[in-house]
Amino acid sequence: MSKKLKLSDILVTIVIALVFGIIYKLWGPVSTVLKPLGFQIDQLVYGMWFMAGPVAILITRKPGTALLAETAAAMGEVLFAGQGGIISFYYGLAQGLFVELAFLFFRYKRYDMLVTVLSGFGAALASLILDIGFGYIFELAGWNLALNIIFRFIGAGLISGVFAVVLVKALDATGVTSLVRPVSKDDYDVLDQ
Amino acid sequence: MDRNWIIRSTWFYNVNPALKFGVIAALFIVGLFIHNLNTMIWLTGCFFVSYLLFTGLAKMISFWLLFTAFILAILSSTTMIFFGKGDHVLFQWHFLIISEESLARGLHIGLRTFLYTVIGMLFATTTRPVQFFYSLMQQIKCPPKYAYGFLAAFRMLPIMYEEFYTIRAAMKVRGMDRKKGIKARYTKIKRYAIALLSQSIRRAQRTAVAMEAKRFSETSGRTYYYIMTYSRYDLVFIITIAGLVAAAFWLSVAFPFTPYTNVLE
Known part of the structure; x- marks a missing residue:
């Protein structure tokens, strides 16, 4: 079986990313409302912005789709003058790359809760690395920086880890994921019975 | 960008989209190395003016987008202003400590966010998505x-x-x-x-x-409906952007607004 992405994989992945683009519009106000409080509470819901990647790769189960999904979401932001523009492009790219690395670490063999939560942490790490350069977070008071990092990792693990798995499980129940997923060994075993 | 919102066409439309994107992406990297608040102020000023000159967007929409960008920039600067490190304390209230350094750094971050949102808008409002992707295929050989x-x-x-x-x-x-x-x-x-x-x-x-x-395939030697090439506008574009950046650097030395030449110190 070819490891390269087919047109249908690409199209499905990009469309998943765009759906998240719409969901982000619902989520955006939640994050903005929490922001002025200052105690980094908004970091708890930051993980929502990592979600497109893990969900895309959990649905398609093909190498590269997490990176593609995050890039597509970021590209959409750039082309349609979304909040942040070119900034979101770099953040999306870095987050997609780190999500992808988590799945690569398990050689694209495992698509369970553990890997997905790890991929969420990866995306959080990627965003923190960019924040060092772009937002000078190391120049924050120690306790504030600690809150920022802890809250972001908790949020990433819960939203783009646990919630992503729950969401894809629910999608499995609708039967739509079997359209795009590659045939697994279980499917062949059914034929042998 | 929604086509109905575009009311006029400027020469920015004629710049090769892939090249335009490359230049703008490179600008982001340049910005990461600017720690001088004065340079950031002038850079933001220069690109804000060029956005107003070259965008094709209708005025009202443009105003609201800029307004949102402005609010977002303020929000992104508050954490640093209130909780950043710094020795020369201006104001203190429990955990909240505003120092000269944190204020300068916060403003720097806010301006940076605003600058790149404006640059992103300049790209989005002068680029047709279809031509952008045709250009990616022809200039960067994107599959x-x-x-x-x-x-x-x-x-x-x-x-x-x-x-x-x-x-x-x-x-x-x-x-x-x-x-x-x-x-x-x-x-x-x-x-x-x-x-x-x-x-x-x-x-x-x-x-x-x-x-x-319908036979969509990956065969080599594909032909394209829109032929995207480089033109003299691309050269003008590169010179304009380089000129804006150079001008901002020169102005920040010649006419500094603030004493903060390195917000990391």
């Missing part, structure tokens, strides 16, 4: 399945929005949007996500099958 994948997917956006409104109306009619709070938000997001995702995945899959049935 056609990705470029056309993007184009086909973007074409589905209006359908997705329509579906979104349908779901919202359906939920309203059943009284499902009355609950408030985080848990209600969670169930709401989940319901929308499942409905939108399942429909969109089916549609994307069907479209891909249809495209391949």
